[in-house]
Amino acid sequence: MKVALLLTLAAVLAAPAAAERGESLYGRYCARCHGGSGSGLADRGPSLQGVGARAADFYLRTGYMPLRQPGDQPRRHRSILSSAQIDALVRYVASLGGGPRVPRPHPERGNVSEGMRLFTDHCAGCHQIAAVGGIVIGGRVPSLAQSSPVEVAEAVRIGPYLMPRFSRKQISDRELDSIVRYVQQTQSPKDAGGWAIGHLGPISEGLVAWLVAGTALLLISALIGRRARS
């Protein structure tokens, strides 16, 4: 009884404390570019009012934000913030002006082959069919090898940095489940054996075949020549 009372008390006290902590974290890490009240600063950072928990969660969990320089491309790395600090910041950004919540994809309801078709149509142009990333002129395309299902679902709707965003009319939530399922598949591909060569398909495989088989043929001809001479 006493313990429960104490826990309730702690929770009541902690709730405003977390929001407060979110505000102070915001002042420390975000306000320099996004402005004091999240209204954005011209040529430094966009407004955060109305972007919601979805965008804040994506940018903070992937380590994209905080960014060192406003003009840099955000890159995935381990966040300098702890998970609890990220939670507090996400709640604070969401409190700035509402906005979409963090999505909850259900890859187990998705279909891998439909996901592959959709990924080919919408994503593979930049991320490659093996979801290993690449470049567009002006930016790097990240690999999806470490992306969680929630991050994939968030990115599709937000369109981070140079990526286009996709509305529910273009990719429904059910289709998004299939895409997430396919991305999971690329993260742990079922290899029949042998050397996968980045799962990039016939071009890289052909290149390796030519180089390896060509070298072997050269060696064999050299051996034959040496035998014929002696």
Added chain:
Amino acid sequence: MSRIRMAIAGLLFLLGFRRAQRARRRIVPEGREDRRTETLVILLLGAAALCAAGFVAVYALDRIPRQTQFLGLSTGLSFACFAAASILVGKRLVAEEEIKGPYPTEHEPEQEEVVRIVEESKDTFTRRRLLGLAAGGAGAALSAAILAPVVSLGPFLDTDRLYVTPWRRGRRLVDDRGRPFRAADVETGTFYTAYPEGADPEQVGAPLVVVRLDPRALRLPDGREGWAPHGILAYSKVCTHAGCAVALYRTPLYEPTSPRPALVCPCHYSTFDPAAGGAVLFGPAGRPLPQLPLLVDGAGHLRAAGGFSGPVGPSWWGVRKK
């Protein structure tokens, strides 16, 4: 110097000098004639020619099931027969000689000797012309087989049909399931693929990439006023460099700190500016992406307002003259 000597030696050889040589002592020991092997070689060369001709036939017909396998089989067999014939000639027909000591170089008597060796090595052949004909036939058929696919590269003289596209004034834009595009549904920050209603979507001139930009940000070339209602722009989805699908749309979330919007081809990174009429920003493409003028009909659907601003797809000879 040695080349001139070689040429003189060849000339003398051709002018019947060999008759004088005949009388001399042979260098190459007399081999025995082998008519059975000769027949076999002629048959093999014939088979090589037949297989190569088969490749051309299969390629030209273009509707045989498992065509790829037959193409591979015919070229493979043709080369195998040619190789077998060459091995037989080398091992069984050409008379051999062995030179003890260093090989003669750059000295006239020795060069003459080489010419004689070549000449005398052929003595064992009884049906020279037939053999030569068979080898020539096999070589010609193989060359034809290798060159046949060149025909598929495109129309050679008549390029008029390359300018034809299915887009006419009033034709509706539909998505891959045939549903029309409503202008109000086209959002900024993303891209759509559209096709002509009631036309073959596989045609080079059919697919479009549709994007929406802020109308104030547009810098379209002169004469294209009204081509982009509400800032909605349509371009051919086929890259003007190598004909790949322009499948990348670079769209900055926050423009002041990022590169500006661009359509990018994933094959060789040709980058086009949708705000400036498809002008090339970067990459190997030589012409801007052709733009299709749009209009919004009474029902709010997107329709073509005419044909493309230029020829669609990779360039060909004379593409800029029309």
